[in-house]
Amino acid sequence: MPNRLATESSPYLRQHAENPVDWYPWGTEAFERAQAEQRPILLSVGYAACHWCHVMAHESFEDADTAALMNALFVNVKVDREERPDIDAIYMQAVQALTGQGGWPMTVVLTPDGTPYWGGTYFPKDDRHGMPSFTRVIQAVANAWREQPDAIARTTEAMRDLYANSSRTSGPTGTVNAALLERAFTEIVTRYDRTLGGFTGAPKFPQTMALDFCLRWHARGGDALALEIAHRSFVAMGRGGLFDQIGGGFARYSTDARWLVPHFEKMLYDNALLVRLGVHLWQATRDDEVRRITESTIGWLAREMTLANGGFASSLDADSEGEEGKFYVWTADEVDAVLGDDAAIARAFWRVQSGGNFEGHAILHVPVAPALVASRLGLTEAQLRTTIERASGALLAAREQRVRPALDDKVLAGWNALMTRALADAARVWRDPAVRALAVRNAELLRDRLVNAAGRVTRVLSHTDGPSVGPGFLEDHAAVALAFLSIHELTLDPAWLHQARRVSDAMRLHFFDETTGAWYDTPNDGEALITRARDLNDNATPAGPSLALEVVLRFGELDGNPATRTQSLESMAPLAEPMGKWPNAFGYLLGVAQLAIDGAVAVALIGEPDSTAIQALAAAVAEKYLPTLVLASSGGETAPAALLEGRAALDGTATAHVCRNFRCEMPVTDAATLLQQLSTPLAVT
Template identity: 50%
Template sequence: MPNRLADETSPYLLQHANNPVDWFPWGPEALARAKLLDRPIFLSIGYAACHWCHVMERESFEDEALATYLNGRFVAVKVDREERPDLDQVYMAAVQSMTGGGGWPMSVFLTPEGRPFYGGTYFPDEPRHGMPSFHQVLEGVDRAWREQRAEIEASGARLVGALVAQSRLAAGADGPSVTLLEAATSAIESSFDTANGGWGGAPKFPQPMTIEYLLRRHLATGDDRPLTIARRSLDRMADGGIRDQLGGGFHRYSTDPIWLVPHFEQMLYDNAQLARVYVHAWAATGDHRYREVAEGTLEYMLRELRTADGAFAASQDADTEGVEGLTFTWTPSELHEILGDDSPIFSTAYGVTEGGNWEHVTILSRVRTDEEVAELHGLGADDAARRLDAARASLLERRVTRPQPPRDDKALAAWNGLAIAAFADAGRLLGEPRYRDAGVRAAEAIV
């Protein structure tokens, strides 16, 4: 039987409309019910394309016994972070303050007044990897609510006070000084992954704004070190499985430090920012490959995310028919069927093997250059490049006939603003009027 989310318009909330959990949308009704019943609020925040949101739904929110426990002791509230970025920002800051990290699905426990007192992200259905199960978390919070109520409310009040003070400090900050910029550059350099590009281990996010900063720092100072770091990151991401080597878009993040295995959701804001930074990298260096990557990403946005009125949809899902990456992976037999005699050439370039590089299939990543492929197969470099271009086109054409990941059709003003900026810069710097026209059309649709 549908719950209260059945009347919502958000694709993410509608995904949960048939859960046995008695979900409320965020609003006065949920808060009033929590106060009336004197129960804590369980707030779950996510988005339609989020892989781990789907996992937690399957494991926990569709479980009848767990839902009965949750419904009997909490008021459960679902929020689409893309619909309510204000709530997402506030409660993400709280979770980060409590745990030192954050992500989605975000799981936060609140007093009936909405003050956070405990939180985290994904909780599994069984204890694993040092994490408690979601049922254990619910039992612990319920017990603390009944037995340590005063401490919980005091903790929530302290946390809210700290967040308010932090926001006031940020609002009053002056622009960055030269000293601060130099310190930021040093911090970026010291945490840089020299082997693989980017920053951090796993999960590993593209961080286009950090790369944008490095490009601007290079142009402002003439220092080549920021440019070297930026280029290493751009090159490794362009080669990796985080980039759809056929369709041109970027997946949201890599589950490993080497950019190979992504979570497969594709977000408008990521692709808009990455397209723009590759355009700027081409303008700064003249390296034609950056132009190719930028154009591929822009074409992905036009092909897969543009709506009928010219705006851009929010995302494509990580899962296809409930299977992660189903649309994007390949086997040697599939390549041979489609490419025939050119399948060994393509496999050499993109690392396709019988055993695969992920769950017995292959996520395409560029492991050899055109020149290396040509030498290994006794071809001229131009011939190898031509054959690889044709192979990519053939595989993309075939891939379109596969089941496709669902699209979240919400057109968000802020994310469309990022896309408009990317198309405007591409039109100007690449000399492509149709990119400018796409940006203008999106702006008209949003306004």
């Protein structure tokens, strides 16, 4: 008999619809029952692609005896952290404070008013490896609720103090300036894995935003090590098992330091950030391998993640047929059977050996540089590449016959917007019409289905393609505004600039506190929770405040308003000390800080958007990696931004105006001269 989760929009919640647990979705019904019966709430938070969430579900939530115990002791609530990042962030803060660590599945026990008093992550069904069983834990927690009210009261008071303290805004801890950026880069260098790329330790996450800051730092001052960190790390990930060698796309993280054994789930947001980094790395290096990795990831997105309505699905599961990674790994015999005469070369390239490198199977990876492999095999690099492309196609076709991992097909506004922005950059740089169409179609879906007339963004478009559901958070509004700005830069259609401004205005109205100068993750008219969420760290995705500050700065450049730079630097000042000390936790914000410190390279293109002349100028702009680029075009309309006011087309010909620090150089009409202007080194301070 399905429980209450059967009609929910979230695929993750529906995964639990047949559990014998009497689950409630988050909402008043659960809390009213808890209040009426004075029972604690057991809150379980996870997401569809989470391997250990599946393990705990199979072991405990699908077990009738465990479910009966849960139903007798608690009001049980399930939350998809991707639909409700506010709830996840609030209670993850409590779990980390109580236990010193966090993760998913997250299990938190709350009083009927929503205050946490106990928390943890995964628990096995039976006592194992020093971990208590889930049933033993929940019995002890329920006993404490009945028998130790004073202890519960002390814990809940401490939790309320924790939330009160974290919600207070603080004063400056330093100055956000060029010296801070240098200190942050120096600290990043200490964490750099010079042997394997990325950052030391395992498990190993891409940490794309820190790599992006390194690339920006190189562009700012020419630091060779900064470029090495970004480039070598990206290529190392792209050669490892973290990257799907035949299908494209990156897994969430590597369980080892060598990038070999991934946690096989693929998340939309990881790949959005990595595609954008790959495009910018190619601009800086012209490395064909970087481009192949990036384009292969876009190919995966188009083939496996793009829905019929133009939206992008949220994730692909790590598991299929109950086994993690089964869809992706191979035996040597399977490779031989599929590839025939190409097998020997392919096995040498991807190091496929009898016995494998992962539970008797092989994870395809490229442990030796392709040029060296070609030399060892007596082939040219071109011959090797031709063979590997042919082998990839054959293995991909064979893999398509397997049972696929589950697809979480909900469309999340913020994550889709991150990918749309990456695709817009790729289409603009590589002049690829198919990628352009993919980006524009997704932007149109966001505009038409997830943004209302007032510029408010809704978080989720249901898997059923029904009505959009759930409040949009700060990250959704900011990411959508930035995506629309990027689509404007790609198409030069001023309508997208208007759309971005509409969302930006709504974002400031509902998420910015004018009194404290703070950005909040939840809107001022949203659901009242135990505290108002405000996450300042750039974690797996950029923090909402980081994205919002970039929106403000970009519109400041478009509108000729230098005050936005000063205001943004002041807004970041409370984080100055942690930005310098823990830069990997503020990778995106450091890039935003650079924009505020240095200002934009602003380019106004005047002329008809589809004309050959203006497209030649746009292509010249795309030649250069300009981390603080702001590009705008009026498209023949009345200027939609101050950057475009008073700009004229010389002699009726498409014209470019390059501006720095709100001062513009002589207008130009030919691409070569424009490229020369853009190549002028940025004056750093």
